[in-house]
Amino acid sequence: AQKITQTQPGMFVQEKEAVTLDCTYDTSDQSYGLFWYKQPSSGEMIFLIYQGSYDEQNATEGRYSLNFQKARKSANLVISASQLGDSAMYFCAMRPYTGNQFYFGTGTSLTVIP
Amino acid sequence: DTEVTQTPKHLVMGMTNKKSLKCEQHMGHRAMYWYKQKAKKPPELMFVYSYEKLSINESVPSRFSPECPNSSLLNLHLHALQPEDSALYLCASSQERWGGTDTQYFGPGTRLTVL
Numbered sequence: 591a592q593k594i595t596q597t598q599p600g601m602f603v604q605e606k607e608a609v610t611l612d613c614t615y616d617t618s619d620q621s622y623g624l625f626w627y628k629q630p631s632s633g634e635m636i637f638l639i640y641q642g643s644y645d646e647q648n649a650t651e652g653r654y655s656l657n658f659q660k661a662r663k664s665a666n667l668v669i670s671a672s673q674l675g676d677s678a679m680y681f682c683a684m685r686p687y688t689g690n691q692f693y694f695g696t697g698t699s700l701t702v703i704p
Numbered sequence: 705d706t707e708v709t710q711t712p713k714h715l716v717m718g719m720t721n722k723k724s725l726k727c728e729q730h731m732g733h734r735a736m737y738w739y740k741q742k743a744k745k746p747p748e749l750m751f752v753y754s755y756e757k758l759s760i761n762e763s764v765p766s767r768f769s770p771e772c773p774n775s776s777l778l779n780l781h782l783h784a785l786q787p788e789d790s791a792l793y794l795c796a797s798s799q800e801r802w803g804g805t806d807t808q809y810f811g812p813g814t815r816l817t818v819l
Binding site: 623625627632633634635636637640642679681683685687688690691692694695696697699 | 798802808
């Protein structure tokens with residue numbers, strides 16, 4: 591069975607500071623993809639970053655980076671230099687090797703304080 | 705271009721109405737998805753179409769009826785809904801690649817209210 595765990599229901603960060611959102615996953619697949627999505631109050635799920643299970647380098651996309659620790663089965667999202675517009679729900683997701691289903695964590699609500 | 709469009713943006717309907725939600729993508733993706741999402745919860749998968757064929761139906765009540773007229777379009781037909789069906793309905797698409805490399809792109813969603 592595939593499972594994604596996000597243990598931080600809510601997080602606060604000061605503007606311009608960095609923040610780490612935690613994500614752990616459980617899968618028996620050797621090959622899988624890990625994703626982070628941002629969902630502002632408007633509702634749209636915005637794709638942020640992808641990490642493949644065989645990628646040796648941690649993924650980075652602008653201010654977003656993914657701290658991938660395969661042995662610990664964790665895929666934490668790091669947002670550097672937080673901005674007010676980063677306030678949103680953040681979902682970690684996994685796509686296993688087979689099938690076309692994506693599995694989502696319960697989400698973390700991030701609030702950036704001016 | 706990673707755009708998925710959804711119409712309408714908002715929908716209010718009575719329990720006896722029939723309405724449809726529409727989703728469209730022009731990225732050449734072969735998999736399309738419908739999700740239902742309640743406030744502060746993760747999206748719940750409803751249906752998956754792969755190469756225009758229904759591949760996953762997550763035990764969704766028959767008052768929700770999906771349709772995939774072609775590889776770019778996905779509809780969700782609604783009939784005799786209940787107030788608890790009020791939610792954000794998200795459409796997504798992906799290339800349908802194996803090996804976990806498939807990235808899912810979402811539309812802006814339809815906020816549905818059932819009175």
